[in-house]
Amino acid sequence: MxxxxxxxxxxxxxxxxxxxxxxxxxxxxxxxxxxxWQKMPFYEKPWCYRLGTPFSYDMGAEVWSPRAIASPPEFGRLRSVAAFEGPARDLVHGLKFGGRRDLAGPMGSWMARAGQELLTGESLIVPVPLHWSRLIARRFNQSADLARAVAGAGGGRFEPMLLRRSRRTRRQVGLSSADRRKNVRTAFTVSDDRLADLQGRHVILIDDVITTGSTVTACCRTLLGAGAESVDVLTFAHADVAGEASPSGGKTSLS
Ligand SMILES: [Zn+2]
Incomplete structure (x- = not known):
């Protein structure tokens, strides 16, 4: 030995x-x-070029899902490690509510792998911010922990203070898609002293889980309006709202 x-x-x-x-x-x-590992609902290629949701068979490169065609997202591309169920859901909850900040490192490494097409090394890695009052209550922002880990594993510049939540919003859980959009529409701002750093840059917005997409859409609008060249989104989990991800189009959840 x-x-x-x-x-x-x-x-x-x-x-x-x-x-x-x-x-x-x-x-x-x-x-x-x-x-x-066996129960982990990893997203694997082939997937929708815009939304990163898996296809059951390969339809070629850069193919959009019917949902992305019906309602193109404001961000460029979304990539997620896994569906929001089973162990993926446990990990998200462990980090966010269980105080398991040690999970952010490995979760961020998986995210860097899932988002390797997005990571350029020059990208600004921006977490979805918490309002300061919620940050005090929870003591940490799980998305910022993940963003730091993604930048560490995949490159890019970790920018925890660039985007701010200027208004405290109601929790999105339990709200309809329309109410979720209304709730977060004007919640975000770019700090004045960081505007110059954002001009013409590629941003990767980081969150633990995407549900209807209303939060990242509001962040995306703010970043593009403040001068970002493009915004992609990288999340650990993707909660496909039941019935909204049907290949036949149906309602669109990512608007
Ligand atoms: Zn286990």
């Missing part, structure tokens, strides 16, 4: 490595156990 292996075994004994989702002991660091 080499010294390195012996040290590793000693460390495993002192600090047992746990599955990030279910806390079961696992052999690899920063990972999931076999059972959670």
């Amino acid at each position: 080499t010294l390195k292996v012996a040290a590793r075994l000693a460390l495993d004994f002192l600090l047992p490595v746990r599955c990030l989702s279910c806390d079961r002991r696992v052999s690899s660091e920063h990972g999931l156990c076999a059972s959670c």
